[in-house]
Amino acid sequence: MTSEAADRYRRRADAFERKVVSVRPDQWSNPSPCEKWTARDVVRHIIDMHGVMLRPLGRSLSPAPSVDDDPVAAFRAARADVEAVLDDPSLAGEPCETFAGPMSAEQNIDQVVSDDLPLHGWDLARATSQDDTMDSEDVERAWAVMKAIPPELLERFRTPGAFGPGVEVFGPEAEVPEGATLQDRLLAFVGRDPRWRP
Template identity: 30%
Template sequence: MAHNLSGYHRALDLFEGLVAGVPRDGWDAPSPCDAWTARDVAGHVTGGQSLVRALAAGEPQPDVNGDPARFVEGDVLMSWRTARKECAASLTPDALGRLIPFGGLGELPLGDYLEAYILEPLVHAWDLARATGQPSRLDPDLVHHAFATAQVVAAPLRAKGDLAPPLPAPRGADEQTRMLAFLGRTA
């Protein structure tokens, strides 16, 4: 079965562009993620590439939430690019067809998971942009897709304490602002 991973790759490209735009002294800036710096956000998403690689290989998943900066020690951009390249190499047709657990929703092929995984790098791209003073306007097509995913996965994430409660969106807010508010962020 063929998988359309173009959205996934576009979200990763967006994130990488923001990582590349962080000034040298910007990595300690606080982020919209409670108690995380810009480096922690970058580490979390970089660790996510290790998580996807583990899923592709059927190996144990690393904890990407505890001490996420450990995934980007030293040169953050180089750490990100290395993790992304290693992850991409693991996404063989067999790996994309591998059934993986998807929370309380059962199992699904890794390729289907990655089609929805856009949410993770996209939202954290916004977090990184906000933390480091970069433009935070996201791709509207990716936002639309990610917002639909967020509505499916939010309840279990909130139950585990991995996602903030939703905030009210301003009247007449665009979809990006509504998605961010749903994810507990003030745009």
């Protein structure tokens, strides 16, 4: 029996993987809504974050093709490494020190890379002209989380480099018209322009 967090991760990873599989070879260098990142860089970031989730456990990503050679195989290998942690109760429950304080490996995965998958799935879909509709459950859950972030932490999230060189968590909040969908409001909150097109 898997946990709710493991099931949520799998569902989101499945959705992200479908988008990675659907990228045409000529689209990998397309610009993405994340300034300075191509479509390939979005996948690279997600894979790198899978590695970050393993680090507190003394683990690292298994040998796999690079995202430059085979983005699909690279993502599948990274998700298998994280799923191995989620499927092992002793590893999933392992305590981790994180910037948000101590939590279990499972909670860290759930709150970081799992929560990242729908947002970066939107980036990848928008960069490569795929359906960019996010799961409504994920949007509502993320909106509730965003609205609960304390102002001082939110300020750090919006400060480039606050969590390390080159790390930018959120951009400045974008403007959306009154009556915008919750998905668009969420994207704007984290610094995306919902109207962005390549």
